[in-house]
Structures are given as structure tokens and as C-alpha cells.
Amino acid sequence: MAMLGGLLERPTGTTGIWSWLTTIDHKRIGTLYLVTAFFFFLVGGIEASLMRLQLAVPDSTLISANIFSQLFTMHALTMIFLAIMPLSVAFFNWIVPLQIGARDVAFPRLNALSYWVFLFGAIILNLGWFTMTAPAAGWFAYANLTNTTFSPTSGMDFYVLGLLVLGTSSLLGAFNFVVTIINLRAPGMSLMRMPIFTWMAFITSFLLALAMPVITIGLVELGFDRFFGTNFFVFERGGDVLLWQHLFWVFGHPEVYILILPAMGIVSEILPTFSRKPLFGFPVVVFSGLTIAFLGWSVWAHHMFAAGLGPVPDAVFATTTMAIAIPTGVKVFNWLATLWGGNIQLKTPMYFAIGFIALFTIGGLSGMTHAAAPSDLQQTDTYYIVAHIHYVLFGGSIMAILGGIFYWFPKMSGRMMSEYLGKWSFWLVFIGMNMTFGPMHYVGLVGMPRRNFTFPSGMGWDLWNLVASLSVLFMIAGVGLFVYNALRSARSGEVAGDDPWDARTLEWAMSSPPPHYNFAEIPVVHGRDALWEQKYPDEEHAAPPPVPAGGAHEADEEHHDIHMPSPSYFPLICALGIFALGITLLLYQMAAPLGYAAGVIGIILLLWGSYGWIFEPTD
Amino acid sequence: MAVVLLSGCQLALPQSTLNPAGDVAQSQQDLFLFVFWIAVVIFIGVQGFLTIAVLKYRSRRGHESDVPPQTHGNTPLEIGWTIAPSLIVIAITIPTVAGIGATYDAPSQYADDPSLTIEVVGHQWWWEYRYLDENGDLDFITANELHIPVDTVINLKLSSNDVIHSFSVPRLAGSRDVVPGRVNRMWLNATETGVYAGQCKEFCGDSHALMRTVAFARESADYEAWAENERQPAVDRTAAMDAGWVVFQENACRGCHTIEGATEDEYELAIGVTGPNLSHFGSRVTIAANTLHKGPADMNMGAFFEDVPTDPDFMQRDPAAENLKRWLNNAPDVKPGTEMPDLDLTDQQLDDLVFFLESLK
Ligand code: HEM
Ligand SMILES: [Cu+2]
Numbered sequence: 001m002a003m004l005g006g007l008l009e010r011p012t013g014t015t016g017i018w019s020w021l022t023t024i025d026h027k028r029i030g031t032l033y034l035v036t037a038f039f040f041f042l043v044g045g046i047e048a049s050l051m052r053l054q055l056a057v058p059d060s061t062l063i064s065a066n067i068f069s070q071l072f073t074m075h076a077l078t079m080i081f082l083a084i085m086p087l088s089v090a091f092f093n094w095i096v097p098l099q100i101g102a103r104d105v106a107f108p109r110l111n112a113l114s115y116w117v118f119l120f121g122a123i124i125l126n127l128g129w130f131t132m133t134a135p136a137a138g139w140f141a142y143a144n145l146t147n148t149t150f151s152p153t154s155g156m157d158f159y160v161l162g163l164l165v166l167g168t169s170s171l172l173g174a175f176n177f178v179v180t181i182i183n184l185r186a187p188g189m190s191l192m193r194m195p196i197f198t199w200m201a202f203i204t205s206f207l208l209a210l211a212m213p214v215i216t217i218g219l220v221e222l223g224f225d226r227f228f229g230t231n232f233f234v235f236e237r238g239g240d241v242l243l244w245q246h247l248f249w250v251f252g253h254p255e256v257y258i259l260i261l262p263a264m265g266i267v268s269e270i271l272p273t274f275s276r277k278p279l280f281g282f283p284v285v286v287f288s289g290l291t292i293a294f295l296g297w298s299v300w301a302h303h304m305f306a307a308g309l310g311p312v313p314d315a316v317f318a319t320t321t322m323a324i325a326i327p328t329g330v331k332v333f334n335w336l337a338t339l340w341g342g343n344i345q346l347k348t349p350m351y352f353a354i355g356f357i358a359l360f361t362i363g364g365l366s367g368m369t370h371a372a373a374p375s376d377l378q379q380t381d382t383y384y385i386v387a388h389i390h391y392v393l394f395g396g397s398i399m400a401i402l403g404g405i406f407y408w409f410p411k412m413s414g415r416m417m418s419e420y421l422g423k424w425s426f427w428l429v430f431i432g433m434n435m436t437f438g439p440m441h442y443v444g445l446v447g448m449p450r451r452n453f454t455f456p457s458g459m460g461w462d463l464w465n466l467v468a469s470l471s472v473l474f475m476i477a478g479v480g481l482f483v484y485n486a487l488r489s490a491r492s493g494e495v496a497g498d499d500p501w502d503a504r505t506l507e508w509a510m511s512s513p514p515p516h517y518n519f520a521e522i523p524v525v526h527g528r529d530a531l532w533e534q535k536y537p538d539e540e541h542a543a544p545p546p547v548p549a550g551g552a553h554e555a556d557e558e559h560h561d562i563h564m565p566s567p568s569y570f571p572l573i574c575a576l577g578i579f580a581l582g583i584t585l586l587l588y589q590m591a592a593p594l595g596y597a598a599g600v601i602g603i604i605l606l607l608w609g610s611y612g613w614i615f616e617p618t619d
Numbered sequence: 620m621a622v623v624l625l626s627g628c629q630l631a632l633p634q635s636t637l638n639p640a641g642d643v644a645q646s647q648q649d650l651f652l653f654v655f656w657i658a659v660v661i662f663i664g665v666q667g668f669l670t671i672a673v674l675k676y677r678s679r680r681g682h683e684s685d686v687p688p689q690t691h692g693n694t695p696l697e698i699g700w701t702i703a704p705s706l707i708v709i710a711i712t713i714p715t716v717a718g719i720g721a722t723y724d725a726p727s728q729y730a731d732d733p734s735l736t737i738e739v740v741g742h743q744w745w746w747e748y749r750y751l752d753e754n755g756d757l758d759f760i761t762a763n764e765l766h767i768p769v770d771t772v773i774n775l776k777l778s779s780n781d782v783i784h785s786f787s788v789p790r791l792a793g794s795r796d797v798v799p800g801r802v803n804r805m806w807l808n809a810t811e812t813g814v815y816a817g818q819c820k821e822f823c824g825d826s827h828a829l830m831r832t833v834a835f836a837r838e839s840a841d842y843e844a845w846a847e848n849e850r851q852p853a854v855d856r857t858a859a860m861d862a863g864w865v866v867f868q869e870n871a872c873r874g875c876h877t878i879e880g881a882t883e884d885e886y887e888l889a890i891g892v893t894g895p896n897l898s899h900f901g902s903r904v905t906i907a908a909n910t911l912h913k914g915p916a917d918m919n920m921g922a923f924f925e926d927v928p929t930d931p932d933f934m935q936r937d938p939a940a941e942n943l944k945r946w947l948n949n950a951p952d953v954k955p956g957t958e959m960p961d962l963d964l965t966d967q968q969l970d971d972l973v974f975f976l977e978s979l980k
Contacts, residue, residue: 058919064955065825065826065828065955065956066825066955066956069822069824069825136825137822138822142782142783142821142822144781144782144783144799145782145783145822145823145824150743150781150782150824235799235800236800240800241783241798241799241800242798242801275676275687276685276686276687277686277687277688277689277690278689278690278691280690280691280692280693281691281692281693281696281697282691282692283692284692284697306785306793306794306795306796306820306821307796307798307803308723308777308795308796308798308801308803308804308805310723311719311720311723314719315715315716315719318712318715318716318719319712319715319716322708322711322712322715323708325704325708326701326704326705326708329700329704330697330700330701330704332665333700334697336665336668336669336672337693337696339669339672339673339676340672340676341676341687341688341690342676342687343676343678343682343683343685343686343687344672344673344676344677344678345678345683346673346677346678354669354673357665357669358665358666358669361661361662361665361666362662365658365661365662366658368654368657368658368708368711369651369654369655369658371711371715372650372651372654372711372714372715373715373718373719373722374646374647374650374715374718374719374721374722374793375647375648375650375651375654375793376793377647377722377787377792377793377794377795378636378644378647378648378651378787378789378793378794379636379651379793380785380793380794380820381785381794381820381821381822382636382820445635445636445637446632446634446635446636446637446638447632447633447634447635447636447789447816447818448634449818449819449820449828450822451822451827451828452827452828453825453828454828454829455828456919456920456921457919457920457921458631458919458920458921458922458923458924459632459633459634459816459920459921459924460631460632460635460921502684536686
């Protein structure tokens with residue numbers, strides 16, 4: 001049987017480039033996700049900075065209209081699909097198995113495949129930059145601007161194919177985490193004892209599994225229109241341009257919760273740890289997460305209030321959108337109550353978490369103002385919306401992610417990041433973010449539309465655009481400092497120990513960084529904050545001396561024989577096959593033989609990869 | 620402070636959503652401010668509570684490892700802070716839902732007002748306005764500058780010639796998308812005379828930012844006089860206009876623009892519909908969907924909106940017609956991607972053409 005597995009033996013190396021290319025360890029894959037996604041976060045930041053450079057002054061001619069369109073389209077796509085989503089997945093990978101007491105995810109090789117497919121999707125999406133023909137129709141790419149008449153370059157092809165490939169990666173990851181969380185929890189960890197971050201990962205995975213197919217349909221239809229001349233969105237021939245908007249936003253609104261729920265999970269871990277008390281109203285926080293995820297499917301047309309759907313749909317979607325503010329508010333109140341009565345340690349992760357509450361609240365409140373459909377007709381597609389988006393996605397998701405990196409960095413690397421630099425980067429980012437995006441509320445309300453490559457002078461927009469542009473410098477400095485801090489600390493930071501924050505959940509019960517098998521002995525869970533209850537068994541009485549956590553160290557010697565699956569070449573081979581198939585149509589358009597070649601190579605790689613995968617021996 | 624910032628009455632804000640000059644914009648502002656002030660109260664509550672909690676419970680030196688009481692939750696509190704936002708949300712939802720219909724059609728209280736129907740057609744990247752008479756038949760066509768009588772219900776029928784656009788003149792009404800294959804509707808009225816800025820709000824391609832419009836709200840009599848002029852064919856050709864007419868004919872102009880002739884054959888060859896109708900271009904104050912205005916080239920857009928309503932001789936301010944020449948000479952340079960080609964005219968041709976066009980009052 002082993003020979004049937006193909007020509008490749010299972011690789012065994014644990015260092016060097018091949019060990020990374022073939023790894024199926026969730027922690028290493030988490031690191032790959034983290035580094036790649038953070039790289040794209042910086043790319044998206046550069047795109048944004050170029051736009052702010054253009055908009056610093058009115059009537060600027062620095063950047064052409066077309067390149068500006070590419071910049072804002074790619075900025076959004078990059079930040080959403082290549083930065084925030086995969087950063088969240090990086091945390092799912094690193095943290096979820098540790099939190100639930102598992103040795104790895106349910107399907108380690110599938111996990112590796114998700115990462116490689118993600119990487120290749122990201123490359124396809126960015127291919128346009130090499131010829132300056134990146135997608136340029138906005139991240140929601142409304143039909144019929146996207147057809148071959150109005151978008152004649154390959155830009156929209158990169159969009160269609162890149163997002164299809166990325167969607168494949170998301171689906172694989174989503175299924176993997178759903179199965180992992182359902183099946184691999186440590187004994188005793190009932191659903192309501194599951195850590196809150198894992199809960200949010202669980203909900204997010206369901207959202208992904210349900211939302212990606214919707215946009216996939218839209219993308220396939222758009223791809224058919226563009227490549228094969230079908231008429232899904234061609235109104236002259238019976239198609240419907242609004243069909244795209246519905247498909248996009250049925251995906252797009254759950255997508256914004258895909259972007260924020262993991263961040264909420266991170267914050268819900270940081271707040272209790274640094275308040276030294278449990279998350280207030282744990283079941284309520286879980287259920288409001290579920291409610292948000294559920295209601296999130298019923299609000300999509302609030303992005304289409306101006307589309308003229310008619311008074312009845314407008315009223316229905318305004319009402320459901322209002323309703324979703326309730327569970328959102330409830331979450332905020334529970335976070336506040338978690339702080340109340342705590343012993344608040346103002347460490348850097350806590351700064352980011354508190355910053356998250358402050359900024360996300362602003363984004364939620366502005367969301368409420370444009371849920372009021374009649375007045376949203378004024379705000380829609382203005383800078384007011386840009387402000388809203390960035391308060392929830394930068395003030396929300398990115399703040400939480402930066403805090404999360406700081407929080408789990410000791411676990412991942414074994415070393416602490418510098419508190420001193422960390423606080424500097426927090427304040428720089430926090431101030432920069434407010435001074436860049438805060439004024440956009442005003443600029444939008446006094447009528448400046450979004451997605452404008454230039455604006456005329458004297459309309460009341462000049463000053464605040466300049467302020468917004470200059471303030472970007474704070475964010476650049478803050479993020480730069482953050483990166484420097486991480487790189488430096490990874491080498492020479494203070495050694496962290498197992499549990500530097502005196503935290504509550506199981507990932508802190510093992511050495512930092514964890515051994516490749518995670519838990520020497522799978523823990524048995526007796527309560528919600530499993531580690532905390534082990535350390536402070538009698539919680540009614542304050543401050544007993546902390547009990548050293550876990551048993552991993554002593555166990556090290558005895559458990560050398562813990563069996564973990566070996567690395568594998570096949571996920572990468574399959575991903576290469578998907579990549580080749582992903583660019584087949586692009587190459588076909590350049591020259592038919594190239595297209596055939598890519599198609600054949602792709603199919604061969606995919607068949608070989610899956611064949612080898614199936615018959616691969618376990619070590 | 621916030622009020623001044625928000626109302627902006629002191630500043631010239633020709634495209635502000637918070638400076639209404641019509642009933643639709645007014646009710647949109649009212650609703651916005653209603654929700655806004657509620658949001659401000661919640662904002663202060665949450666941020667205040669957050670600040671107090673952090674200050675009050677932050678760890679004191681020497682007590683870092685104290686363990687506070689491990690409260691897990693409190694059911695009455697949870698119920699309370701679920702019900703409270705629900706009530707607020709209901710309070711906001713009621714006026715929201717109640718106001719939606721009135722963004723499509725004028726409510727019954729306007730039944731006795733005079734009304735006017737205009738078809739708005741979006742083009743990459745300019746606006747065509749087709750005025751209808753009482754019978755719903757086409758009255759006349761103009762472009763980029765929307766003239767309306769005050770205190771009149773203006774029903775707009777929106778359609779697109781190419782991609783999705785969105786029509787808005789924020790001081791009169793918020794936007795409604797202009798969707799190809801559909802006819803959308805909205806209404807607005809102006810309660811004050813004035814000149815209001817508008818802009819396409821749905822991204823519609825590279826020059827989306829330059830797809831602007833200007834609305835002139837006038838007393839009924841003034842509006843009627845303007846409309847009567849629009850109904851007439853372009854002014855009779857005079858000998859002085861001939862040179863410009865030749866330039867117009869010999870370049871691509873006539874293929875894309877219409878100039879309605881007084882006599883059967885006078886301007887008959889200029890019947891193109893790809894670009895804006897130019898029959899009365901000489902009476903307009905803006906160029907290419909207000910990408911440029913006809914004031915001096917160094918006059919900014921804010922000053923334009925301040926001066927145009929008050930200065931009847933505005934058009935004489937730039938006898939050299941610098942902006943117009945810029946446009947005529949190389950349109951794609953001014954508006955990237957426009958269908959109007961780079962004509963590359965001589966100075967003499969430009970002078971002739973400008974004279975010709977500006978004579979089309
Ligand atoms: C109380 C909660 C929220 C409400 C009521 C709300 C409401 C809305 C509404 C009505 C719009 C459409 C505005 C328009 O285009 O005219 C919108 C846009 C948007 N919202 Fe929210 N929102 C909320 C929270 C969030 C959260 C948590 C996120 C993501 C983390 C988010 C992300 C976005 C984004 C990305 C857009 C703009 C999409 C685009 O046009 O590019 N919102 N929101
Ligand atoms: Cu939404």
C-alpha cells in the first residue's frame with residue numbers, strides 16, 4: 001500500500017525550509033498564517049497611505065484616476081481577505097487546539113492545504129499589480145461595471161479567480177475547525193465550558209461555511225459572463241444587475257461578522273485575564289454571538305437602501321438591522337461589567353482591548369445611524385460610511401488582533417514583547433486611528449462621497465482631509481514599532497514562562513512555546529476557566545499562592561513517544577494544482593496553449609496530490 | 620461646538636447633508652439628528668463607564684496578584700441591559716419605518732403642490748435631464764444643470780445608459796441609485812431658492828469623482844422663463860458664429876452632441892446623443908458635469924457656489940474662457956476615460972469654438 005502513495009516518502013525534517021513547506025502542525029501553520037497575513041496587512045496599509053497621499057490636498061494629480069480605483073479596490077480586498085480573515089485564522093490555528101486540550105486540529109493535512117491555497121489565492125488576486133491592471137471596480141464590484149465592456153482589463157478576472165481560490169481555502173478551514181471543535185474537546189469540556197475565543201471561532205467557522213458558497217455563486221456567474229459570454233448580469237439580454245448585489249451582500253454582511261467575531265473572542269479572553277475575574281455573563285456573551293451570527297443573515301439589503309428596492313424591503317431590512325444592534329450592545333455591556341470590580345492590570349494587551357471597546361462602540365453607534373434607512377440615503381457612499389467601516393474594522397478587528405498578538409506572543413515564541421514599546425505603539429495607533437477616521441464622519445456628513453480620486457477645493461472638505469492624511473503617520477509609526485517590537489522580542493525578549501499573565505484557559509497550562517504534541521496528557525476539564533480553577537481552587541478566598549500550572553514539563557521525559565502524524569508533501573502539491581487551475585483561464589486568454597498546459601498540469605497535480613494523500617502511510 | 624460643526628450653517632457647505640434646503644433633506648436631517656443625539660448619550664454613557672471602571676479598578680502597586688471576587692454574571696442586569704437597548708431601538712425604528720415611503724413619493728400633504736416630472740439619465744460621467752410636460756410627454760432635454768421651481772414637487776425618474784450611478788443633491792435629498800434596466804424613482808422639493816451641489820455617489824468607473832451636477836432652485840416665474848428658453852431651438856446662427864460652427868462640424872463634435880436648429884437644416888447634422896445636449900450650452904455655468912466651472916480657472920469650487928447665485932454677471936468673469944478651452948482641447952486629460960476625444964485644436968479653432976458655444980444661449 002505504501003508504494004501506492006506515490007513517489008514521495010513522508011518527510012521527516014523538523015527544521016529548514018522543507019519542514020515549513022510540509023508542516024501539518026497547527027502551530028506552525030498558525031505562524032505561517034500570521035506572518036503572511038501580517039505582510040498583507042502592511043501591503044494594504046501602503047495602498048491606503050498612497051490614497052491618503054493623493055487626498056491630502058484638493059485637486060491633486062499625483063495618482064491617476066485609474067490607479068486610484070485599483071488602490072481602493074485592492075486596499076479593501078487585501079485588508080478583508082488577506083489580512084483580517086487570515087489573521088483570525090492564524091489565531092484559530094494557534095489557540096483553538098490548545099484551548100480545547102487537543103493535540104492538533106481534526107484534519108492536519110487539510111489545515112496545511114487551507115494555508116497553501118490561501119497563499120496562492122492571495123497571489124492570484126495581486127497578479128494585476130505586475131501589469132498595473134489590478135481589480136478596479138471596488139471591493140463589492142457592482143455589476144455591470146464589472147463586465148468586459150466597462151472593465152476590459154484582466155483586473156476583474158484576478159478578482160473572480162483570486163476570490164474563488166481564497167474561498168476554497170476558507171471553506172476547508174471552516175470545516176476543519178467545526179469538526180475540531182465539536183470532536184476534539186478535552187474530556188469534561190462541555191460546550192458551555194468552552195473558552196469564549198473558541199466559541200467565537202466555532203460560530204465564525206459556521207458563518208464561513210455558509211457564506212462562502214453564496215459569493216462563490218456570484219463569482220462563478222460573473223466569471224461565466226466575462227469568460228464565456230453568458231448574461232447573468234447583462235440587463236440588455238435579460239440579466240439583472242441587482243442580482244449581483246443580493247448575492248454579494250448575502251455573503252457580505254455575514255462576512256463583516258466573520259471579521260469581527262474572532263476579534264470579539266480575543267477581547268473576551270483578554271478582558272477577564274487582565275481583570276483577574278471571569279467574563280461577565282459568559283452564556284449571554286455566547287448567545288449574543290449566536291444571535292448576531294443568525295440575524296446577520298437577515299440584514300444584507302441595508303447595503304442597498306439606495307438601490308430602490310421599494311418601501312417594504314427597505315423597512316424590513318431597516319428593522320432587522322436595528323435588531324442586530326441589541327446583541328451587539330449586550331456584548332459591550334458584558335465587557336464593561338467584566339472590568340467592573342476587577343483588579344485591572346494595565347498591560348499592553350489590555351490597552352488594546354479597552355481601546356477596542358471604546359472604538360467599536362463608536363462604530364456600532366454610527367451603524368445605528370445608518371440603519372435609519374431614510375437618513376442613510378444621505379450617508380450612504382460618503383466618507384461617513386468610510387468612518388463607520390474603519391471604526392468597526394480598524395478600531396474593532398485590528399485593535400483586537402494587535403492585542404491578541406501581544407497577548408499570545410509569549411505562548412507562541414516563549415518570550416515577552418516589550419511593554420514599553422507596546423504602549424507606545426498602542427497610543428500611536430489609537431491616536432492616529434482617531435485622527436484619521438474621526439474627521440471622516442464630518443467630511444462625509446458635509447457631503448464628500450467615497451471612492452473619489454480627487455475632490456474640489458472649498459467644499460468644506462479640505463482641512464479635514466489634510467488632517468486625516470497627516471495622521472496616517474501616527475499609525476505608520478505605531479504599526480512599525482509593533483513590528484519592530486515583535487521581531488526584537490522574538491530573539492531577545494524576556495523569557496515568558498508558561499503562564500506570564502496568570503491567565504485562565506488551557507493554552508497557558510503548557511510550556512511556551514508548546515511542545516509539538518501540545519499536551520503530554522490530555523487534561524480533564526472541570527469548569528469553565530479550566531486553568532484558573534486549577535490554580536485557584538477556592539475562588540471565594542482571595543489570593544492563595546498560585547499553583548504551578550500544568551504537568552507538561554515533568555511529563556516531557558516520559559512522553560517522547562507521543563505519536564503525532566508526520567509532515568506531508570501532498571497538501572502543497574494539491575494547492576499547486578489548485579493554483580494552476582486558478583490561473584488556467586487567465587493563461588488561456590493570453591495564449592490558448594498556455595491555458596491548456598496549465599489546466600493539464602493542474603489536474604495532474606491535483607490527482608497526484610489527492611491520490612498520494614489518500615494512500616499516504618501515517619509515518 | 621458640535622452643533623456648529625454639524626449644522627455648518629456658518630460655513631459654505633454647498634453639498635452638505637446637514638444644511639437642508641428642501642423638505643426631503645430636512646426630514647432626513649431630522650431623523651439623523653434624532654438618532655445621533657441618542658447615540659451621543661449612549662456614547663457618553665459607555666465611554667464614561669469604561670473610563671470610571673478602568674480608573675477605579677486598576678491595580679494598585681503591591682496588589683497586582685490580588686484576586687477580586689469572581690462574579691460570573693447577574694441575571695437581572697442581563698435582562699435589564701437587553702431590554703433597555705431594545706426600547707431605544709424600537710424608538711428609532713418607528714420614525715425610520717414611517718419615513719421610508721416619503722423617500723420614494725411625495726406624501727399626501729403635498730397633493731396640492733404643483734409638480735414637475737423629470738427623467739434623470741445617468742451616463743459615464745454626466746447627467747441628462749429630460750423634462751416632461753403635464754401629459755408625461757417629453758418637453759425638452761438638457762444636461763448637468765438641473766433647474767427647478769421652488770415649492771414644487773419634483774418627481775425624478777431615474778435610469779441609466781450604462782452602469783449603476785446614484786443621483787444626489789444632498790441639500791435637497793439623499794441619493795437613489797440609477798440602475799441600468801430599471802426605472803427608479805425619488806422626489807424632492809426646494810423650499811429656498813439657491814444653487815446646490817450634487818454628485819454621483821455610486822462608484823461608476825474611473826471618473827466617478829467628476830460626475831457632478833448643480834441644481835438651481837428658482838422662483839416659479841424665473842424657472843418658467845428658463846424653461847421657455849430651453850424649449851426653443853438654439854439661437855439663430857449669426858455670421859460671427861460661422862467659424863466656430865465649422866470647427867464643430869469638422870471635428871467629431873456633431874457626432875456626439877445635439878444642437879437643435881431653428882430651421883429644418885440649420886444645425887441638423889448635430890444630432891448625436893453620446894454626449895450632453897448643447898442647444899443652450901451658452902447659458903450654463905458649468906462644464907462637463909461641473910468637472911470645471913466657467914469662472915476664472917483659479918476660482919475654487921466653494922467660491923463658485925458662493926458667487927454664482929449672487930452674481931448675475933458671473934459669466935463675464937473669465938472672458939478668456941480658460942476652463943472651457945482646457946476641456947475642448949483635451950477632454951480626457953480633464954476627465955480620465957471620457958468618451959470625448961482629445962481634439963487637439965489650434966488656438967484659433969478654440970477661440971472660434973468658444974465663441975460659437977457661448978452664443979448658444
Ligand atoms: C450595531 C451594529 C451595526 C450596524 C447597525 C451596522 C449597520 C450598517 C449599515 C446600515 C451599513 C450600510 C451603510 C451604507 O452603505 O449606507 C453598514 C455598512 C458597513 N458595515 Fe456596519 N453595522 C454594524 C456593525 C458593523 C460591524 C460589527 C462591522 C464589521 C466588523 C461592520 C462593517 C460594515 C462595513 C464593512 C460596511 C460597509 C461596506 C461597504 O459599503 O463597503 N458593521 N453597516
Ligand atoms: Cu452590513
